[in-house]
Amino acid sequence: MRNINIALLGFGTVGSGxxxxxxxxxxxxxxxxxxxxxxxxxxxxxxxxxxxxxVNPNIxxxxxxxxxxxxxxxxxxxxxxxxxxxxCILTAFERGKHVISANKDLIATHGQELYKAAYENNCFxxxxxxxxxxxxxxxxxxNHLFGEKIEKITxxxxxxxxxxxxxxxxxxxEYKDVLSEAQRLxxxxxxxxSDVEGYDSARKVAILSSLCFNTYVTFKDVYTEGITNIxxxxxxxxxxxxxxxxxxxxxxxxxxxxxxxxxxxxxxNTCQISNVKDAYNAVYLKSNLLGESMYYAKGAGxxxxxxAVLSDxxxxxxxxxxxxxxxxxxxxxxxxxxLSIDEIFxxxxxxxxxxxxxxxxxxxxxxxxxxxxxxxxxxxxxxxxNNTIIVITEKVKESKIKKCIESLKNLxxxxxxxxxxxxxxxx
Amino acid sequence: MRNINIALLGFGTVGSGxxxxxxxxxxxxxxxxxxxxxxxxxxxxxxxxxxxxxVNPNIxxxxxxxxxxxxxxxxxxxxxxxxxxxxCILTAFERGKHVISANKDLIATHGQELYKAAYENNCFxxxxxxxxxxxxxxxxxxNHLFGEKIEKITxxxxxxxxxxxxxxxxxxxEYKDVLSEAQRLxxxxxxxxSDVEGYDSARKVAILSSLCFNTYVTFKDVYTEGITNIxxxxxxxxxxxxxxxxxxxxxxxxxxxxxxxxxxxxxxNTCQISNVKDAYNAVYLKSNLLGESMYYAKGAGxxxxxxAVLSDxxxxxxxxxxxxxxxxxxxxxxxxxxLSIDEIFxxxxxxxxxxxxxxxxxxxxxxxxxxxxxxxxxxxxxxxxNNTIIVITEKVKESKIKKCIESLKNLxxxxxxxxxxxxxxxx
Numbered sequence: 001m002r003n004i005n006i007a008l009l010g011f012g013t014v015g016s017g018x019x020x021x022x023x024x025x026x027x028x029x030x031x032x033x034x035x036x037x038x039x040x041x042x043x044x045x046x047x048x049x050x051x052x053x054x055v056n057p058n059i060x061x062x063x064x065x066x067x068x069x070x071x072x073x074x075x076x077x078x079x080x081x082x083x084x085x086x087x088c089i090l091t092a093f094e095r096g097k098h099v100i101s102a103n104k105d106l107i108a109t110h111g112q113e114l115y116k117a118a119y120e121n122n123c124f125x126x127x128x129x130x131x132x133x134x135x136x137x138x139x140x141x142x143n144h145l146f147g148e149k150i151e152k153i154t155x156x157x158x159x160x161x162x163x164x165x166x167x168x169x170x171x172x173x174e175y176k177d178v179l180s181e182a183q184r185l186x187x188x189x190x191x192x193x194s195d196v197e198g199y200d201s202a203r204k205v206a207i208l209s210s211l212c213f214n215t216y217v218t219f220k221d222v223y224t225e226g227i228t229n230i231x232x233x234x235x236x237x238x239x240x241x242x243x244x245x246x247x248x249x250x251x252x253x254x255x256x257x258x259x260x261x262x263x264x265x266x267x268x269n270t271c272q273i274s275n276v277k278d279a280y281n282a283v284y285l286k287s288n289l290l291g292e293s294m295y296y297a298k299g300a301g302x303x304x305x306x307x308a309v310l311s312d313x314x315x316x317x318x319x320x321x322x323x324x325x326x327x328x329x330x331x332x333x334x335x336x337x338x339l340s341i342d343e344i345f346x347x348x349x350x351x352x353x354x355x356x357x358x359x360x361x362x363x364x365x366x367x368x369x370x371x372x373x374x375x376x377x378x379x380x381x382x383x384x385x386n387n388t389i390i391v392i393t394e395k396v397k398e399s400k401i402k403k404c405i406e407s408l409k410n411l412x413x414x415x416x417x418x419x420x421x422x423x424x425x426x427x
Numbered sequence: 428m429r430n431i432n433i434a435l436l437g438f439g440t441v442g443s444g445x446x447x448x449x450x451x452x453x454x455x456x457x458x459x460x461x462x463x464x465x466x467x468x469x470x471x472x473x474x475x476x477x478x479x480x481x482v483n484p485n486i487x488x489x490x491x492x493x494x495x496x497x498x499x500x501x502x503x504x505x506x507x508x509x510x511x512x513x514x515c516i517l518t519a520f521e522r523g524k525h526v527i528s529a530n531k532d533l534i535a536t537h538g539q540e541l542y543k544a545a546y547e548n549n550c551f552x553x554x555x556x557x558x559x560x561x562x563x564x565x566x567x568x569x570n571h572l573f574g575e576k577i578e579k580i581t582x583x584x585x586x587x588x589x590x591x592x593x594x595x596x597x598x599x600x601e602y603k604d605v606l607s608e609a610q611r612l613x614x615x616x617x618x619x620x621s622d623v624e625g626y627d628s629a630r631k632v633a634i635l636s637s638l639c640f641n642t643y644v645t646f647k648d649v650y651t652e653g654i655t656n657i658x659x660x661x662x663x664x665x666x667x668x669x670x671x672x673x674x675x676x677x678x679x680x681x682x683x684x685x686x687x688x689x690x691x692x693x694x695x696n697t698c699q700i701s702n703v704k705d706a707y708n709a710v711y712l713k714s715n716l717l718g719e720s721m722y723y724a725k726g727a728g729x730x731x732x733x734x735a736v737l738s739d740x741x742x743x744x745x746x747x748x749x750x751x752x753x754x755x756x757x758x759x760x761x762x763x764x765x766l767s768i769d770e771i772f773x774x775x776x777x778x779x780x781x782x783x784x785x786x787x788x789x790x791x792x793x794x795x796x797x798x799x800x801x802x803x804x805x806x807x808x809x810x811x812x813n814n815t816i817i818v819i820t821e822k823v824k825e826s827k828i829k830k831c832i833e834s835l836k837n838l839x840x841x842x843x844x845x846x847x848x849x850x851x852x853x854x
Contacts (some may be wrong), residue, residue, distance in 0.1 A: 006844050014646075021574075021575070023576050024715070025575060025576070025715075025716075028574060028575075028576070029574050031759065032573065032574070033493055033761070081637075099633060114587055128571075134716075134717040134718070135720070136567055136571035139566075139570060139571050140563055141564075141568070141740065143562075143564035143566060143570060143738075144555075144566050144738045145738070146459065146741055147448075147452050147455060147459070147737050147738065147740075148448070148452060148455075148734055149452070149455065150735065191538075208465060208489075212716065224517075231769075272702065272703075272723060275699065275702045276699075288451070288723055288730075289448050289452075289730045289731070289733055289734035289737065290561040290725070290730070290731050290734040290735075291560075291561070291563060291724070291725055291730065291731055292724065292725070293562070293722075293724035294721070294722075294723040294724070295720075295721075295722060295723075296720060296721040296723070297717055297718070297719065297720035297721070298717070298718055298719070303716045303717070303718065304716070304717050304718055306716055306718035307572070307714070307717040308717075310574050310716065311571045311572070311573065311574065313574075314573055314574045315570065322749065322751055324749055325624070325749075328747045332458065332459070334712070372462065373457075415799060
């Protein structure tokens with residue numbers, strides 16, 4: 001029976017999850033792969049630290065050179081840093097070692113360089129865990145939907161923000177209060193910026209759009225807005241109108257042009273992803289044959305992420321046993337234009353606040369009318385707060401709604417735009 | 428560029444879908460597979476019939492021998508019959524032709540024989556389309572969850588019954604009325620038996636349990652109940668209690684013993700699959716690493732099913748190009764005991780009808796008490812109909828609830844058991 005020597009780079013939540021996943025499934029894996037998976041080295045910053053897992057202390061090292069010079073077949077990078085992780089992965093490829101990574105930050109920014117290095121060194125490179133943890137979305141796209149044309153991806157790709165928005169929706173709480181609770185419970189980091197500002201989701205959108213639309217979409221190409229401005233007022237209006245508010249990652253291709261963005265949006269309560277609650281993730285796909293499909297699971301956490309890493313390990317070991325040739329991951333990528341957010345067409349929810357109780361509704365609506373922006377609903381009448389006007393527009397180009405907002409602001413110094421939220425009626 | 432010659436057996440909804448799927452994705456497929464997919468022969472019963480598709484009439488044949496003697500690499504069986512399909516597939520294997528089948532009836536009954544024949548003749552055999560159409564559930568289990576232990580499968584595996592139950596739930600209609608409408612709209616067959624009695628779902632459960640639990644579960648091993656006894660009264664009580672009624676396919680392994688059944692069940696409105704509406708299917712999995720995951724798409728129809736067939740075609744062509752060895756599909760299967768439905772433990776909903784307005788509630792409840800069956804709720808009080816008593820039990824063994832029902836029937840000749848429905852609180 002063949003030994004497959006594995007090195008883990010990192011032994012935090014995901015690293016220890018991978019360790020436990022391999023140990024707890026040892027017999028099944030041996031039987032199916034006809035190989036022993038041996039974790040031979042673990043790279044950590046402090047090798048003297050006491051660990052919960054019963055790991056042979058001699059396999060810990062704080063020196064990457066120990067790993068690269070050892071007889072390692074497969075490097076599993078679960079550290080999550082940027083520059084150091086990149087250096088380690090590129091070095092691993094140069095030494096002919098296959099690599100698995102869960103590092104979305106790195107792949108969403110330097111994917112192209114990594115695909116190239118993997119191919120040139122004849123190494124497999126897999127990163128299922130980098131997008132929505134346990135959801136096998138890369139594998140579904142690569143091995144199942146392959147051959148058909150994907151038209152649109154819409155996803156709830158971040159567990160922390162989904163937990164916060166779900167709580168706000170269910171309990172009518174303000175953002176700040178739920179965030180504090182989430183931090184206390186460990187659902188949000190002490191510095192939640194990457195989650196709540198949408199950066200984490202944007203990295204997943206970049207990786208997914210690249211794969212679905214065969215082009216290079218990087219983190220900086222993805223227009224990103226977070227959830228920090230969503231108030232309980234916005235959620236309550238959404239609820240009244242039969243909507244939920246979710247932080248969406250969206251990407252689609254139209255006439256060879258790519259749209260890719262992350263923003264909070266009104267979505268109808270009747271759509272499948274509206275029911276994705278708490279820390280769960282879901283990816284909703286539209287493709288030309290299958291039509292609509294959805295994939296749902298935990299997007300983070302020790303074992304769900306480890307499950308995706310283990311799946312990559314198994315697939316690489318199978319590829320190795322079968323002597324499969326390494327294919328360049330971006331072999332079919334073409335350069336495509338990425339549309340600015342100003343070019344998109346959608347409906348908008350505008351919450352307009354008046355600092356004092358002045359009646360300028362008709363002036364406000366005139367601005368929409370003069371600009372040719374259809375107003376579907378003006379729900380001033382329904383709401384108790386006399387100083388708030390809610391406007392729901394028809395589909396309009398984003399650049400136009402921004403001009404309209406400028407005109408509204410110039411109308412009266414007592415007028416403020418409380419929030420502008422996009423409406424995704426057609427997930 | 429290599430030519431891959433394909434024969435379609437059958438040119439109905441699925442067959443023509445496969446034809447169109449290959450044609451409409453020709454360029455993508457050519458580019459990715461470095462091969463031409465050529466549909467060289469199509470087996471039909473009437474080769475003179477006028478077809479909507481613009482197919483070269485010379486490729487139609489009504490004689491299977493034409494196919495088997497031709498230079499065919501890949502046989503796609505989408506006829507759906509039993510004996511003739513089996514004969515064709517076994518003959519194809521003998522001639523060294525790879526086979527894709529969407530035939531759940533055949534695989535759920537004769538799977539073992541087909542796996543054996545495929546392996547012995549060194550042929551690939553794939554059947555993704557046989558379970559829930561476009562949901563890539565077999566591929567997820569084989570290529571992604573592989574290595575981890577699946578604990579439970581719960582699915583809405585039949586679109587017709589889900590359409591009927593959704594309509595009954597949404598519009599408060601009776602089963603018969605919705606069935607007629609579904610037949611008129613083409614969502615239900617003229618003879619709906621296989622769908623509404625749960626046989627179609629049971630075949631999918633058989634195929635999935637075999638794969639998930641590595642054992643032979645055939646159609647006849649799956650306990651099956653359909654939806655024909657569900658009344659609008661049952662649905663209205665379910666609704667009142669925060670439940671939905673869905674036709675579930677369930678399978679799990681406990682201590683090496685397999686449970687596999689199809690029955691209508693109360694499921695909480697808060698669970699993900701409760702929101703799976705209309706003709707959609709969903710499979711909910713619990714596994715030891717990933718935890719809970721769900722896969723959702725159309726389970727039938729021309730293009731969704733064709734999507735799964737096309738995915739199998741692509742995977743087989745890739746395997747062929749890579750000269751991959753054929754593995755026996757049941758190589759890890761072991762004989763496992765399949766539990767009788769009488770052995771399961773669950774909660775029950777009982778609707779008890781009294782033919783006249785007699786008050787025997789206390790006698791009825793005594794029977795439960797004397798048998799040691801805990802009653803969670805007795806909602807006689809809530810309901811207008813004085814002749815109906817609803818009882819919700821605690822978890823109890825099925826054989827015990829059946830004895831209890833016998834005792835109830837013996838209590839009074841005016842008492843009838845309107846319905847007994849299992850409650851799946853823990854999907």
